[in-house]
Amino acid sequence: MTEPANPTLWQGFAAVVKRDLLLAYKRPGDMLNPLFFFAMVSTLFPLAIGPAGDQLKLLGPGVVWVAALLSVLLSLNSMYLSDLEDGSLDQLILSPQPLPLIALGKTVAHWLVSGFPLVLVSPLIAITYQMPTETIGVMVVTLTLGTISLSLLGSVGAALTVGLSRGNALLSLLVLPLAMPVLIFGARTVALAAADDAVSAGVYFLAAYCMLALSFAPFAAAAALKISNE
Amino acid sequence: MTELLSAKNLTVFRGERCLFHNLSFALNAGESLLIQGANGSGKTTLLRAVAGLLDLEEGEIRWRGFSTLAHRQAFHGEMAWFAHSVGFKSDLTLLENLRFESGLRSTSMGRLSAVLDKLGLTSLTQLPFRALSAGQQRRVGLARMLLANAQLWLMDEPLTNLDTAGQDLVVNLITEHLQGGGACMLASHQAVGLNSDMQRIVLQ
Amino acid sequence: MFRHMWIFLHKLASPPHFYGLAAKMIPWFYVSGLLLIAYGTIAGLFYAPADYQQGDAFRIIYVHVPAAYLSMMAYSIMAISAGIGLIWRMKLAHAVAAAAAPLGAWFTFLALATGSIWGRPMWGTWWEWGDPRLTSELIMLFLYFGYMSLRAAIDETSKADKASAVLILVGAVNVPIIHFSVEWWSSLHQGPTLVREGGPAIETAMLYPLLGMILGFTLFFGALLLARVRAEVLHRERRSRWVRNLILGESA
Numbered sequence: 205m206t207e208p209a210n211p212t213l214w215q216g217f218a219a220v221v222k223r224d225l226l227l228a229y230k231r232p233g234d235m236l237n238p239l240f241f242f243a244m245v246s247t248l249f250p251l252a253i254g255p256a257g258d259q260l261k262l263l264g265p266g267v268v269w270v271a272a273l274l275s276v277l278l279s280l281n282s283m284y285l286s287d288l289e290d291g292s293l294d295q296l297i298l299s300p301q302p303l304p305l306i307a308l309g310k311t312v313a314h315w316l317v318s319g320f321p322l323v324l325v326s327p328l329i330a331i332t333y334q335m336p337t338e339t340i341g342v343m344v345v346t347l348t349l350g351t352i353s354l355s356l357l358g359s360v361g362a363a364l365t366v367g368l369s370r371g372n373a374l375l376s377l378l379v380l381p382l383a384m385p386v387l388i389f390g391a392r393t394v395a396l397a398a399a400d401d402a403v404s405a406g407v408y409f410l411a412a413y414c415m416l417a418l419s420f421a422p423f424a425a426a427a428a429l430k431i432s433n434e
Numbered sequence: 435m436t437e438l439l440s441a442k443n444l445t446v447f448r449g450e451r452c453l454f455h456n457l458s459f460a461l462n463a464g465e466s467l468l469i470q471g472a473n474g475s476g477k478t479t480l481l482r483a484v485a486g487l488l489d490l491e492e493g494e495i496r497w498r499g500f501s502t503l504a505h506r507q508a509f510h511g512e513m514a515w516f517a518h519s520v521g522f523k524s525d526l527t528l529l530e531n532l533r534f535e536s537g538l539r540s541t542s543m544g545r546l547s548a549v550l551d552k553l554g555l556t557s558l559t560q561l562p563f564r565a566l567s568a569g570q571q572r573r574v575g576l577a578r579m580l581l582a583n584a585q586l587w588l589m590d591e592p593l594t595n596l597d598t599a600g601q602d603l604v605v606n607l608i609t610e611h612l613q614g615g616g617a618c619m620l621a622s623h624q625a626v627g628l629n630s631d632m633q634r635i636v637l638q
Numbered sequence: 639m640f641r642h643m644w645i646f647l648h649k650l651a652s653p654p655h656f657y658g659l660a661a662k663m664i665p666w667f668y669v670s671g672l673l674l675i676a677y678g679t680i681a682g683l684f685y686a687p688a689d690y691q692q693g694d695a696f697r698i699i700y701v702h703v704p705a706a707y708l709s710m711m712a713y714s715i716m717a718i719s720a721g722i723g724l725i726w727r728m729k730l731a732h733a734v735a736a737a738a739a740p741l742g743a744w745f746t747f748l749a750l751a752t753g754s755i756w757g758r759p760m761w762g763t764w765w766e767w768g769d770p771r772l773t774s775e776l777i778m779l780f781l782y783f784g785y786m787s788l789r790a791a792i793d794e795t796s797k798a799d800k801a802s803a804v805l806i807l808v809g810a811v812n813v814p815i816i817h818f819s820v821e822w823w824s825s826l827h828q829g830p831t832l833v834r835e836g837g838p839a840i841e842t843a844m845l846y847p848l849l850g851m852i853l854g855f856t857l858f859f860g861a862l863l864l865a866r867v868r869a870e871v872l873h874r875e876r877r878s879r880w881v882r883n884l885i886l887g888e889s890a
Contacts, residue, residue: 360805
């Protein structure tokens with residue numbers, strides 16, 4: 205019998221993404237909780253500040269972005285935890301596939317499960333904050349680029365803290381300062397759009413940041429995973 | 435002939451403690467190596483270091499004459515890992531778990547039904563992994579070893595959680611693997627009932 | 639040439655050698671640093687003219703600027719050491735990164751505190767979100783906290799070394815981006831005064847004490863860092879023979 209060759213890089217990547225999506229499908233709660241959290245936080249602000257439309261219009265972009273950031277953060281902790289606990293991480297590290305590729309696959313799955321639904325729901329929240337329609341388009345674009353960057357940055361933080369007691373609080377402390385540029389450009393760009401200002405600079409920055417994170421984060425996450433699994 | 439696996443002057447620290455110092459061994463095709471020692475003596479650590487899960491303080495491990503550090507992927511392509519936590523997802527079915535493996539490494543899925551039959555798992559393929567007993571879960575781990583085209587098996591405590599029949603099965607599988615030109619490195623506090631002339635390392 | 643440098647580096651990286659060498663260097667750093675700080679303090683507070691806009695309030699730059707500069711400097715030192723430690727597995731480099739972190743955090747805090755005190759007469763508030771440099775320093779402080787918390791959360795030193803090294807390298811890629819984005823975000827800010835095309839914009843009687851303070855602070859920082867790395871090395875090597883000999887030799 206001839207031995208089948210090792211799977212290609214693409215097959216390895218696809219297998220990891222598929223497996224994590226399947227796992228999310230079997231446990232929809234893990235996927236929905238951050239989404240509910242996102243909606244809840246966005247609800248808190250009008251209740252705390254007051255229902256005045258002008259104020260909400262002004263706050264809207266910032267609120268949506270902070271809520272998105274926190275919600276992504278909430279979902280990060282579980283990214284590698286079960287893999288560490290059930291021994292899958294050993295198998296992943298010891299597979300002939302390059303570990304950065306596997307980390308990238310896990311990150312893509314994480315975004316599809318936590319970032320992407322958030323982008324889809326965000327227009328609803330924008331409407332409650334009385335954002336004009338054109339602004340909503342910009343918000344969706346910036347949130348898409350931004351949540352991808354956050355998933356990538358977060359994968360490094362999650363890999364560094366996986367298996368540590370108090371890992372969850374630590375994870376926020378590590379990831380939040382690094383996520384500031386995304387928050388700043390994301391929220392300000394939406395605010396600029398709301399003020400009918402030029403938005404291309406912000407969108408380009410977010411796209412560039414996303415590319416940068418895409419090229420560095422998987423390698424950093426892979427290195428961190430190996431260290432954490434020692 | 436070059437050795438399949440060779441280790442030279444391995445030194446590993448766990449925190450403050452030096453678990454072993456200047457440890458060397460070699461393993462050829464058809465040979466097996468048993469690491470023995472009390473709990474906490476560093477059996478698992480040595481096995482993890484050989485696999486490439488741990489950094490060595492000093493020393494070098496070579497696979498077919500090439501450093502495993504520099505040729506990581508080639509080494510891992512020919513190695514299979516079997517440890518106490520078998521590394522399957524409890525939410526996925528047995529079949530889904532094994533299919534995932536075929537995306538990661540060279541796996542003979544054509545042999546799947548034969549392997550499942552041999553291990554007595556055929557009727558369980560659609561069950562979620564969590565529904566299996568500890569012994570059955572270990573057997574799925576063995577199925578992965580058999581499906582993977584790996585010449586080197588690294589096994590940490592392969593006999594735990596298995597009944598007598600299961601233990602005999604493991605011993606038979608290892609014997610077959612060795613007869614087929616494979617090599618095997620095991621860590622166990624029990625004496626594995628292999629009658630072949632096994633090399634031994636006893637850690638203090 | 640390279641061979642010699644390599645041998646020199648290897649020798650430097652050996653803990654006992656470093657331990658001895660650092661002991662000899664520390665007094666020089668202390669003395670020269672403190673002398674320069676004394677010069678800067680006296681010249682800055684008594685001889686430099688008052689600023690025509692800010693009056694005497696500007697004199698806080700003699701602490702603020704060196705502290706802010708060192709907060710960046712310490713981070714760079716940590717990033718470089720972390721890189722060396724990860725790539726060449728040099729344990730001394732990890733010890734340097736670990737020892738530099740609390741110092742960096744402290745100087746960052748000092749920069750924040752003095753900046754805030756400076757802001758009181760300038761802006762009329764203790765804190766002005768519109769100032770990009772204060773905001774950057776604040777984020778910097780969080781980065782230091784993250785680094786130190788990660789180290790503290792991992793029990794095993796070698797693991798803490800490697801994990802925190804990855805973090806600091808990721809942070810180092812991000813720091814310029816954070817600065818850039820904070821700069822973009824704010825409009826209300828004072829342009830850079832010291833380094834400007836066509837020479838510094840401030841008067842030499844103000845400038846020399848400032849340069850003296852920056853150099854003095856750096857030397858002082860160097861002395862503190864060396865002392866901390868020595869302590870760190872001693873702690874890490876506490877089971878080794880040379881430390882035993884050292885302690886026994888001293889007590890005998």
